[in-house]
Amino acid sequence: MHDAIKFIQGNEVCVEAALYAGINFFAGYPITPSTEIAEQMAVRLPETGGKFIQMEDEISSMCAIIGASLTGHKTMTATSGPGFSLMQEALGYAIMAEIPCVIVNVMRGGPSTGLPTHVGQGDVCQARYGTHGDHAIVTLTASNHHDIFRMTIEAFNIAETYRTPVILLLDEVTGHLREKIEIPEPGKIPLTKRLRTAVKSGVDYHPYLPREDGRLPMSDFGDIHRYNVTGLYHDMWGFPTDKPQIVYGLIRHLVDKIENNTPKITRFRKYYTKDAETLFISYGASARSTLHLVENRRRRGENVGLLELQSLWPFPADIVREACQHVPLVIVVEMNMGQITKEVKLAVDDPKKVFLANRIDGVLITPTDIRNTLRVIQGKGV
């Protein structure tokens, strides 16, 4: 028996992956259905020399990981909808101050305290637009343990590459279900290291002066350089400014560094898309139900396919447009009122061919639910 093969919950896979990625600071406030992440971090982080701290709430949890990241650590927090709402203000600060960190939201039914122990996918737009002001954000998701492991590591890598917070959207079903995971050997998956400045002690360091490639080397806060960090618009020294040309340059930079790199950030899986006459688009737990249906229908000779999105923001509009181009029927499967459906409609040439198959009652959408929606659209009745 191979020790690297584990039979654990999705939340625990996220912890294993974060450790693999080199996390050394976690601050959080446990909330169902993300609790196992905090629980396991409390056990595992001290074993590897890292720090776990349970904060008094999600506001302080988010602030703590921002502060710890600024001092040079790889940091993460985990929460669910109500806690994610509380994190929005500090999330905006991390975007503005360009501080890498990972925020896991294991989605449950909302709004408000909603359905603590049941599944939902209603926080997709919250991840994109939850914090105020124009901004870009990276949001990843996954439907199975193999991908939760990969996407958690990607989240850390993207956070370091673009100096940005990255949101990992899981859901109650993927977070709680148990299935096999083989933990890769250390070194097998590449990790992105923090880009640190080469500027020596005693020499002026400009924390917000991009290099030629647009990246901003960091200096561990409190170490050899003194600099300012603020949520206000700031100059290359990090000091507040309201000079229009600097304000313009900074907002462009914050948006462009993500949006212009959409092809590099985009992650997806394609199943039977080449000859598909009906294309399903889904993500997270919904993608599992969709894939179940697609496999069954394929065995019956029906030309159906699935595009599983693993990055939701920046929205991979080009990939979606291309996949939908020659397909007469597109059905988006998600457990909300159509948050990604709207994006798909915007991306494709003919929005009228895009339909939503959803379930919003706290129960995982079943392959039968999706099939029934398909049959109704095809005029066959359920």
Added chain:
Amino acid sequence: MEKCRLLFSGSGGQGVITSAILLAEAATRYESLNAIQSQSYGAEARGGATRSDVIIWDKPIFFPKVNQPNILICLTQAAFDKYIFSIRPGGTLVTDSRFVKNPGLVDARKVELPFYDTVMEKIGKPVVLNICLLGAIVRMTELVRPESVAALIRERFHPSFHEINIKALELGVELMSGHAMATQ
């Protein structure tokens, strides 16, 4: 092989989720099968209806829930009343004869066994009821060897609980073997 869909149901605290996890984990790690386990529960720590779904197959499993179990296990009357109509026609219903009275006419093979009474008589501690049940399921499905579950118990449980749990597992296997002999 045929896809094996099991639904474990009972009251919170009876250990049905633990049984489900042990079965699925043993199938995955010791028998090279694919297994998936999920659960649904309310906000209560104890009491309330608990269910855990297990699917064991030799192919990849995508949809993780069990809507129509081949094997439905009910450890309380409330769980029986709630889930009996979900059973796959021709499936198997497993109940504890002390807790579920007169299942009546159901579209399934009925296996009513005295798990609770046997455990109380032979071991005297109701806490291992779930493992006795698991022994019967292991014997019935023949997808996982009892030794694999025993190995997992040794790996997972505190050493002071190894002996009574493995004894409970063996009791369950025997109960099911006896039932199989009697109904052949």
